[in-house]
Amino acid sequence: MTTPTTDDSTPAPTGERRTWLRDHSELGVCVLLLALGVLVLTDALTMDVDITQRGPVGPKTVPVVVGAGLLVIAALLAVDVLRGGRGQAETGEDVDLSEPADWRTVLLLTGVFLGSAVLIEPLGFPVAGALLFWGAAFALGSRRTDRDPLIAAVVSFVTYAVFNNLLGVPLPGGPLMGVL
């Protein structure tokens, strides 16, 4: 839904500028779409299409259309945002939009996820998975040091067993599974 912006009346000029940027942070989406469009177009136009082309439409056509579409949409979105249009943030059962975004939790979660991803190969899936679960629960505010690691370990080991042994999707067991 697009709602008209309310006039803000911040007195200091620097503060005013910052509020303006905050109110129009959606312009960042336009910049990203623009960059993506340029990327797709550059890739399509620098493609050296040789004799492999069969039929009148080659591998370039669709990327060119998509890239051009991205540029047009970036411009249209920018116009919409400057006219006061706003993308409505998604709601949900556990979502409370009345408070500002909690970036610390998001960064922690991202870090935990990347950390466990790196650890899968040296430590094996069961251990890295348990660390991911525990770390994510910790990032989201759970502080039960007696219960959390236990739940994480059970979830991770059961999942490993189901995928590796029941469904036949191989996951690396790591040194621990070598010992057991």
Added chain:
Amino acid sequence: MNALNSLLDGFGTALTPLNLLWAAVGVLLGTAIGVLPGIGPAMAVALLLPVTYGLEPTGAFIMFAGIYYGAMFGGSTTSILLNTPGESAAVVAAMEGNPMAKSGRGAQALAAAAIGHFAGGMVGTVLLVVLAPTVADLAVDIGAPDYFAIMVLAFIAVTSVLGSSRIRGLASLLIGLTIGLVGLDQMTGQQRLTFGSLQLADGVDVVIVAVGLFAIGEALWVAAHLRRRPPDPIPVGRPWLGRADVRRTWKSWARGPFIGFPFGAIPAGGAEIPTFLSYVTEKRLSKHKDEWGKGAIEGVAGPESAASASAAGTLVSMLTLGLPTTAVAAVMLAAFQQYGIQPGPLLFEREPDLVWGLIASLFVGMVLLLALNLPLAPVWAKLLRIPRPYLYAGIMFFAAVGAYAVGGEVIDLVILLIIGLIGFGMRRYGLPVLPAIIGVILGPAAEQQLRRALQISDGSVTGLVDTPFSVIVYAVVVLLLAWPLVRKALPRKGART
């Protein structure tokens, strides 16, 4: 009757012990997922896509269909007992169901919803049995231009019918199409957007995109705005209905499917519109108008019945035309692609065991769901008390499992996180997720059909519109695009001036 014979064969497939087990697993998981806040059926099916690597197709689709129907059943429990519906389809259930629960009639509301889902699902599935083979027969000789037209319709419908901003819908679609472009061109082997990387030459796996957008994106978004104190569910006993309630609701149960089914079959947002229409209809026809807003049981029964019937309607379009009209159908289409099966008119000829086994299992699943939901509702309601850190940690964990199972590569997890961050940004700035996922799934197929059609016509654009079918589909597309202009031009009724 041919369809009847095929259906009987289908029951032969669905009633084998193993497939019964998958149906039971599906409805149990589906109900749990429907009840759990924060997880929708689309995310659930996306998280379970990795099982397609180890399971044969019939079992997998029986389970997915069970999840879809089960989540509809379970979703109404959350709306009635918590009044914070997460899915748009469940919003209407909260309008009358929650006041009923507050005034001590939660058991009746749950029963009206469960029986409504059963009735809607049954009628909807019967309509599916009758209509799907006919649609498949009519469409059986459609060619490349027709397929391309259907995909264009899907693109336009998800961006302009759904959501509130067409620009944002289109932006989302283009992001999806761009992700779909990555990899080797299917017809010439030309590298596109790979930047010389071998990993990217295989393209970005649909499983990773679906899990990233639906699961990681959602988990990060909720993490940024997690409610400090989750709302307390209203305690409830075993669902039951008195004779007076049944007398009030049976007509609502019967009307719902005929509103829900057609809307499920067309790309108009799944259960959102029909549940609301059913609500309005029931309100108009009700003899107890004074109760509306304070807990009128018809307002639960009708919409819930429409919701389940719309799920059956969705399956008609997906199975006969390969046209996904909801996010769940889109993810199920991705599962078909994993198996190398092309849903469409020929599916009924090529894979009769799969299709009819799936349809028969819907009937089986419905009976299982009714048997599970009426006596076990208080147990399901306990799921609403799950600590949120565990819930969202679990979503992150299973997303990682799914992405890693695709190819056993750590780089896939990094791509998953990047797509998750894109999903986060989309939720923050109101870009709908559905067009992106449709773009990823249908984009490459649409390009292939377009090029094939133009190859046949030797480059002439008329090759895209040389069949009656494609002309009709493009007419619908034009209508969808022109609709806001037409509406603006018409004299506005009841304008507030």
